[in-house]
Amino acid sequence: MIWTSGELRVSCLILIGMMGAGKTTVGKELARRRKLRFADCDHEIIARTGVSIPTIFEIEGEEGFRRRETHMMDELTQEPDIVIATGGGVVLSPLNRELMRTRGVVIYLNVPPQILYERTRHDRNRPLLQVDNPRQRIEELFQQRDPLYREAAHLIIEGGRGNPGTMVRMIENALHKLWPTEPESELMRTLNVALGERAYPIHIGRGLLERADLILPQLKTKRVAIVTNDVVGPLYLERLRATLEAAGMQVAVVSLPDGEAHKDLPTLNRIFDMLLAERCERSTTLIALGGGVVGDMGGFAAACYQRGMPFIQIPTTLLAQVDSSVGGKTAVNHALGKNMIGAFYQPRLVLADIDTLSTLPVRELSAGLAEVIKYGLIRDLEFLEWLEQNLERLLAREPEALAYAIERSCRNKAEVVAADETEQGERALLNLGHTFGHAIETGLGYGEWLHGEAVAAGTMMAAQLSHQLGWLSAADVERISALFERAGLPVWGPRLGVERYLELMAHDKKVEAGKLRLILLRALGQGVIHGDASPAEMAAAIEARCR
Ligand SMILES: NC(=O)c1ccc[n+]([C@@H]2O[C@H](COP(=O)([O-])OP(=O)(O)OC[C@H]3O[C@@H](n4cnc5c(N)ncnc54)[C@H](O)[C@@H]3O)[C@@H](O)[C@H]2O)c1
Known part of the structure; x- marks a missing residue:
């Protein structure tokens, strides 16, 4: 995808800055998030020549290396959809500065010399730092190059304190401010x-x-x-x-x-x-x-x-x-x-x-997925199938997958709420797994299991009961269990004792006129409110799903 702003291509992002500024780490993450190819100019030169950068310096001198660098930058900046990490000296050549500024968005990662020194002092692969006093050398290089980076850059990101993830977010925010039509708002x-x-x-x-x-x-x-x-x-x-x-x-x-x-x-x-x-x-x-x-x-x-x-x-x-x-x-x-x-x-x-x-801690992410999966189970089979296909993308927190899953979940919830704002009927379907789940949460003491974890194990009990009633097949129950497991959620309840479960469930808000209204599954994607489950039937389902 190419987003244009005037002459600039926002799909060509060029990271500049001193050695040790984090151009490669930040660039890789930026490319991953925006689905662009990542290229490191130095690595491309090494791959092309088959020798290390110190060797090129030794044989051809700095001048020879810079010529190769210009050539490589010329090639890379003509590629579509790319994030390029450059060598620290790329800005020394006016030709390079001009070439970068006109071909993409140039982002300067500005990191103070002290931090650069700490990051690079054990690195033997930096020919310019093989001197008696590398710290002073970094200071000198910084003094010389900082104005050139500034001249070349469209964006300056103050780095050093934050981790690479923070720098990536700062870049994305800055890009979004300059080009409000590009992906963030898209x-x-x-x-x-x-x-x-x-x-x-x-x-x-x-x-x-x-x-x-x-x-x-x-x-x-x-x-x-x-x-x-x-x-x-x-x-x-x-x-x-x-x-x-x-x-x-x-x-x-x-x-x-x-x-x-x-x-x-x-x-x-x-x-x-x-x-x-x-x-x-x-x-x-x-x-x-x-x-x-x-x-x-x-x-x-x-x-x-x-x-x-x-x-x-x-x-x-x-x-x-x-x-x-x-x-x-x-x-x-x-x-x-x-x-x-x-x-x-x-x-x-x-x-x-x-x-x-x-x-968000990963355990909390999984707990949220329990509620996402719930929507698929109670009213959206197509979404359930999408989740089966895409769960790993959600666990990897891919923004597009998250946006889709959140939107689809909210759409389901919004439809249910619009039809039954104060839970007189259909809204109760949103409580799938919650009656058994609340028993788990209370029985173990709050804080032991997260709400979503209890909902997952509770949903398995509801699925088991639905199976006992002949509504779900054993394969359906297994399919639900497999999805929860992939999401990092528990699929077995703790052994609290069946009597204790039933006692705790009797206190649930879903008790109406002394009758427990359970949410069960008539089929995958079809939740039902069921007020007729006998204690024996419930006990059997609980027993079968505790470990
Ligand atoms: N109103 C409703 O319809 C409804 C529906 C379901 C659940 N709930 C309630 O929601 C509560 C559970 O919500 P929850 O799971 O969000 O729990 P929570 O609010 O306790 O958040 C979980 C943990 O994550 C932390 N946290 C929050 N955002 C974070 C972030 N971006 N990065 C890092 N840490 C972050 C929180 O401080 C907390 O430690 C329960 O009290 C439950 O009863 C309400």
Whole structure:
């Protein structure tokens, strides 16, 4: 794909900078994410000549090497869809500088000499550093070359402190700012949750924390209150705050302690403390920035504060992006039951920024996949098949695969919620695996298993019961189990004892008039609400799926 901006080809990205600046590492990652070919100019020269760079220097001198370099750059920059890492001296030739600037986007990775020295001091393959005082040599080279890098560059990325992943994100953000039409926004998908007057958009894409244009139209006044937590805040708060403040917003913040254990009334009160101390008004918008816990608490606080203030969800876990941020269920836990104190309260906007998933622990990613797979099982066989084909892409966090899976999950959830906002009927299907799962979570003690893990093992019990009822074949059950396993999820429940399971399940919110309403599968892709399972049938399913 070639994106053009004036004369520049954004599909030809050229990394320049000193030796040790990270051009190869960053370039490879950049190429992987953008599906471009990666080429390292020095390596291409070595491959072409069959000798090392020190050898070329020895035989042909620096001048000879530079000639080869110009020739190689001329070739590489004519290739379509490429990221090129260059040698540190490429900018010495005015011809090279001119050639690069006119053929692609030149990105200077600017790393301070001290860090360059630390990174390169044990490297014997750098002929220019084989001197008595390499540190001084790096300083000198930096003084000489820094102005030339600056002259050649379209973008300057201050590196050194961040890891390569951070530098790649900085490059992508900068590219996006200069060319708003290129992939970041191309990737954005928007859905609508059709709830009449309370309808709202869900935007899914990359770099959305920087998109003031998506947030501002939803704000009533110039004030926002952000609720986040002590893990997510340090990662993403400043980015969001900078976006809002640059747009003239006044921002108040409360950061809650992390974890389900704090999803309670005393912690909720801290949000009210902040809102009152900051004199927030009913028209101030509350933004929840975090996973499902922050979203559920922020939403409930927004529902209650002055009888309801506008609310925006910025979910940062996969689970929150595909499930908890959409649909308006908000709650805190009570010592006697999970999510027992809450309200239905819809957000004005959901912004699912896929970039935030890059820092999510792998176990949390898997837990989110349990809910993604759920949509396939209850109402979207085609999506289930897509997941079977593409699961590894999701585990590798490929942005396009993630965007697709999140969009499709949200679309399923939005349709169900639009048809049954307050869970009088069809919405209950979203609870597949949850009744058995809650028994696992409570039985083991909260925090032992993640919610998504319990849902996966719980879904296997529901699948087993569906098999006992003659709805699913043994092969169907195996197919579900195989998919969960590939996603890194448990497919067997812990041995709590069947009696204990049944006792815990009887406390579930899905009990109506004393009858447990289970969600089962009539077929793959077809969930049903089943109110007639006998304790013996349930016991058999639990027994069969515990290890
Ligand atoms: N409202 C609903 O409809 C609904 C639906 C499903 C689940 N839930 C609720 O959601 C909660 C579970 O949500 P969750 O799985 O997102 O858990 P969570 O909010 O506890 O997040 C999981 C962990 O990941 C951290 N984290 C979040 N984003 C991160 C990021 N980008 N990078 C690194 N770490 C990050 C969190 O701080 C936390 O430690 C439960 O309380 C559950 O009841 C609500």
